Amino acid sequence: EAGVTQFPSHSVIEKGQTVTLRCDPISGHDNLYWYRRVMGKEIKFLLHFVKESKQDESGMPNNRFLAERTGGTYSTLKVQPAELEDSGVYFCASSQSRGRSYGYTFGSGTRLTVV
Amino acid sequence: TQLLEQSPQFLSIQEGENLTVYCNSSSVFSSLQWYRQEPGEGPVLLVTVVTGGEVKKLKRLTFQFGDARKDSSLHITAAQPGDTGLYLCAGPNSGYALNFGKGTSLLVTP
Secondary structure, three states: OOOOEEEOOEEEEOOOOOEEEEEEOOOOOOEEEEEEEOOOOOEEEEEEEEOOEEEEOOOOOOOOEEEEOHHHOOEEEEEOOOOHHHOEEEEEEEEOOOOOOOOOEEOOOEEEEEO | OOOOEEEOOEEEEEOOOOEEEEEEOOOOOOOEEEEEEOOOOOOEEEEEEOOOOOEEEEOOEEEEEOOOOOEEEEEEOOOOHHHOEEEEEEEEOOOOOEEEOOOEEEEEEO
């Protein structure tokens, strides 16, 4: 089966610009997650979709970040306007189950650099 | 937030050596996962441990979950260059999000 696909793989934008990241989960996976790793820090949770609904968005840094998952398929994460501290690697993951033993499949990530 | 501390942060060893990396927390986790990440890729799930005291083996990798479910260890026997990577432990919070440790960066040289 195809894995979790993210694009672009890299993005360099100027402060104040807008960037949209896309994630295509594994087909049939209802659960989709966004995570971010800022340099020197651990990977941190941003939000969780179940199908098209936001189950948990407690990790979203502020209202400059907007995530959508129209139709419960692919998801986008938009940052507008981007700030320097938004630089990092953004990972998307999907899973089929939400049980105690669930396992995530991660995409390769989008490396965002804000200059 | 349930913090996960991983040690050591960096580890450089020769091929054939054994090693153990640790994942510790002051909080109890219902389960812990171990991932391996290579440069330019996302984390890849190695194992999930669920029961306190559980031991799981994956070829030369042995994973143990502490009896109190607050810590875990990963032991690699006869390390090979292909084992090089960033090893991450992660545990679920009260919801379904994962809390990650910062990872142990392992380098195995021939």
